[in-house]
Amino acid sequence: MTTIQEVSKLAGVSVATVSRTLSMPDKVSPKTREKVHAAIAKTNYRPNVLARNFRTRKALAIVVLVPDIANSFFSRVIRGIEQAAQKKGYSVLLGDTQGLAEREYTYANMVKTSQADGIIQLHAHIPFENEADLSLPLVNACDCVRDAGIPTVQLDNAAAAKSMTEHLISLGHTRIAAIQGPSDSPITQDRLRGYQEALRENNLEVDTSLVGTGDFSLASGEAAARGLMTHPSRPTALFCFSDEMAFGAIHHIKSLGLSVPGDISVAGFDDISFAAYCDPPLTTISQPAEEFGTMAMSMLYDIINHAPPESLNHYLPHKLICRQSSGPVNPAR
Amino acid sequence: MTTIQEVSKLAGVSVATVSRTLSMPDKVSPKTREKVHAAIAKTNYRPNVLARNFRTRKALAIVVLVPDIANSFFSRVIRGIEQAAQKKGYSVLLGDTQGLAEREYTYANMVKTSQADGIIQLHAHIPFENEADLSLPLVNACDCVRDAGIPTVQLDNAAAAKSMTEHLISLGHTRIAAIQGPSDSPITQDRLRGYQEALRENNLEVDTSLVGTGDFSLASGEAAARGLMTHPSRPTALFCFSDEMAFGAIHHIKSLGLSVPGDISVAGFDDISFAAYCDPPLTTISQPAEEFGTMAMSMLYDIINHAPPESLNHYLPHKLICRQSSGPVNPAR
DNA sequence: CTGAAAGCGCTAACAC
């Protein structure tokens, strides 16, 4: 491997000059610049970035903590992060945590050991064992810890859930069930709140027996729907807090010989790519997944570089997408 | 930040001893070991991994080149890579390339600049500009460049496609269409070959007008199906080279008022999680996605550490999954 | 505009 030494020797200049040519070319005379470039080309020199980062005390890398990279929503967020990071000269270290605190700590440690400059956490959990570590550069996106004073980028989940519920109400539904996510997750809580608010404001009963629980996955949606569909007074609409759970629910509903939306309207949340292609196409809330990533990266960048973030909590817009899985309540029933 | 210096001073030992305590504890007497650990705890010392890696000339990181992290198959492969890497003490640098050679080169450069020790490429393309770089540690997985002498881990795509085609033939189908991926991709070519072989061996006509082309995505499957369904002599079965394209195709077929598999059987490839949940559940080929990742990581690890890989080309098993989207040919037609 | 030299924090010979 060629070093800066050898290049300097070949170019007949000092190592400092070679270094300058690379990082501050305008501080070097055109003549020497040329000589250096010639030597670099000849030796096929690549600066050792590890040495540089060590010397300058920055890793130019960030770590992304994600509960599950295979989740179709998170993977889009990460795509956004990666693109923004690349543009700013940072690389992305992937930390698939499976939701385990242990693994979060391990990855968060990379900041303390100078392997990374900051962390983007996509899960509602502080990835540190010690209070003191809260001073490390951290941005929480998507599902965010509440009132922890850490920078966040999120949806107004309550408003989104409320608008979806209002949509179902406007179709004439009065018994609207829901399948929530894990009840300890803030996004679940916010969506549930929005859903209940809409019911209350429309003088509809808030019936907790109409709320099932899943973990955002296909299988959990199917299981929760199985419970809900045996309800003595079956709902005519079902609002699932993720598209995957909605698919699982629809799968079960159809297996019962019922039709969507004929017998029951179903709505999801996320607007993943399959939503438009399933049968029937899914009414859902669209989230700007990539933007979560770019926004989080941009905030983290500012924090790492000691630029005061404009505001601690960023909210991204959602959109109600009405497709064919929701329809007017069937008077026949 | 605490350094090894300060720890050594506090413990009353040399820096070498501290270093040894951390990396070869059995070469240090229990007594001093204790002293060192006490000092470490007191100072809350974390070794600077950047300095260590620089000194030992290894990055303990690998870069993963993926055309699209948001692809539901690739994200699972990456999950496998991440898990295997973590176990071996390596971290994963994510390189979402969007299939652009430029970006592949940029990321591949991280090996030359000592930021990474090796590369896993999930796309059938050599990520180097110079022939000489082929000496860098590289493993090609999933879609692999043919006969390039680089280590690969892949499916026997021809055999898999052949078995699917035979399945459709066994159901009585004689006009079996296909939607292939990009025609320059080896996996497309192999699957096409397997499909055609099965037709030939069963004395069925190989009709190239029955082969549409997509890019593995939902939308492209829909578009290709649109073309195929206007064929003067409509096929009774359709083999799509990805599940996503199969979903797109089914979507279109249903929009025509036709039924699957009543009017036309549809099969996919990949067995993504949605395959079991769509309507009808999709007949497909299951691939061990995570294993592609762990296997690739394991091979790369051996290469990086100069252990001769047992064999250059690894083949992973596939499985034919028969669900309800394929059925006997309808005699009514 | 350029060079000399110090040193980032750590590991690994090499002595003792």
Add this chain to the structure above:
DNA sequence: GTGTTAGCGCTTTCAG
């Protein structure tokens, strides 16, 4: 077992 010491390849004062 432990300490001394020489760098790893680079950036960055500080002089000139």
